[in-house]
Amino acid sequence: MLLATFSWHEFFFMLFAILACGFAVGVLLSTNIVRMAFYLVISLGSTAGLFYLAGAEFVGAMQLMIYVGGTLVLLIFGVMLTAQQRFISLKSYGRDWVLGLAVGGSLLLLLLNAAFGVADWYTPRPKTSLAVDQSKTATPLGLALAGVRADKLETRHQDEEKDKRLKGGMSGYLLPFVIVSVHLLVVLIGAAYMARTKRVAPKAEPASEGKPD
């Protein structure tokens, strides 16, 4: 029976993938900036769903918090402050499409090349039972931040040489993390500086013209 071998994992993977891709296309095709933001929310939310499906709970929650929650609240906030008649609908011209296609297409090519360039990523693995239950992604991530790379401690390959290469360069993520944070802080301060209300020098008020009370 077909239904008996029905796999929920594949079903949800396809569902989330279609949602993510479909609404990403929606972002491209929509001209209303707030609808674009809304489609982006759904697209990013589905990506978070994919992370959960893969057992990466921490990354999934991170996706929801950082991308869906933080960035898009700011985005909508900004949109509403700037949504005046001129920007309310964004039309793309032909040249924008050409530029966009060139940049996006080359990025896609790069990613495809990377995805199919690493043998580990496309060779089919025997299906082990889904490790969702015992996934503790938060712990290794926290350790990696402090400098203990759990992924480098394990012995993945049987090959001595390969394992040695894998374990080389044990370093934490704290320094890059701090550098990125400081960078973001600078960007935020800069954005706040540029977006602040321009104060008009107070004009000398004409003297009261003696209105009747």
Added chain:
Amino acid sequence: MADTINTFIGLSASHWLGYVLTALIHCALLLHVVAVGALVFIWMERKIAGRIQDRLGPTRVGGRFGWLQTLADGLKLITKEDLIPAEADRMLFKLAPYVAFMASFCAYLALPFADGWVGQHVNTAVFFVLAVLGLEVFGVILAGYASGSKWSLFGAIREAAQVVSYEVPLGLCVVVPVFICGTMNLVTIANKQAGLFTNWMVFHDPFTFTIFWVYFTCATASVNRAPFDLAEAESELVAGFHTEYSGLRWSFFFMAEYGSMFLVSGLATILFFGGWHGPFPIFGAEMLGWAYAPGASEWALSGYLANLAGCLNFVLKAVVGVTVMIWVRWTFPRLRIDQVITTCLKYCVPIAAICFLGALAWEALDIPSPNDLDLMTSQPKSTVRENWVIPARKLSSENKTTSHQPAPTTAASQQDPAANTAMATGPQDGPRSGRPGGDL
């Protein structure tokens, strides 16, 4: 649970129908918590508001205390016309209430009601709940924008400013119990506070005690309750973001609001007040010994009853939290927007940061706290582990038959020695086991 249902109907343990039924049962139960909870809380709000203002509140519908007033209101709302303003962005206007309600409801998926009674076991449940709860603001902002009304837009802008500010201290407050317990798993956090009430996180040290109040303030602000209800602000903005809504769509906003009130109160209960563990461990090993032993996987009536009592305990504590929120709403006047931001940035954030450092120092310097005495617990809290993650029964069946995924045959794993070792070490030990592939 899916395999239990499947064997009950007489299907193979991994049949798809069991999974559908399990999901439906979980969703229905949680939906009841949100919807029926909203009914009760709205009635409670009106009664408490009445008493605080020296009047009676609803008295007629459904007997003496007006028990059924909310139900009557609900029926009235269903019969109302669903108006959409001409200026509105129709699609977003229609969707916004569902977005708000969905965010509030989805967070319940990871909220445990008793030891192991949770919709979906999520190891980073605290993070998940906070992340999903933060999405509720989308519903409000979309509603405010899509209504095409000035009042609504003002409400939405205020909401955005407020929520973005209050996420920061809220996160700082939640982190403290998380690092004291060393886990983001809500079930484990609550189980580490088992025993006498002195084991509760709120009594851990003066800093956790302070930070609970900061948490409560920020939670009130993040669910838009008075005195932080600037997005609605009846006396200034008509009804803020839901000015243009009527009928059922309007009531969805209310269900979302009361749902998230209960949610943040429940989160406070688990993080600071021991979750389902009462002030006295009646069902614990010292007194009755009914509660499930850690790691137990067999169903037992005594354990079930203990869990039921724990669930009641949890709901009671959370309802107390909601009651305090209602009490606060009818006691304090609404803050101005600048006062709201001042409260956040000049008071909540610094206090939370100082308490964070203080609690950190308390732990680092190993200063004793009542929590370390482990009063009335059979198990020292340092040994509480996330042992429900893989119930022993499931684990053994998985090792024997490699249950619910069809593919992993022994032939396949013999072909690939790396996968074979991965299978052997896989389910038992944690993150550093040889899981194949770059899953980090």
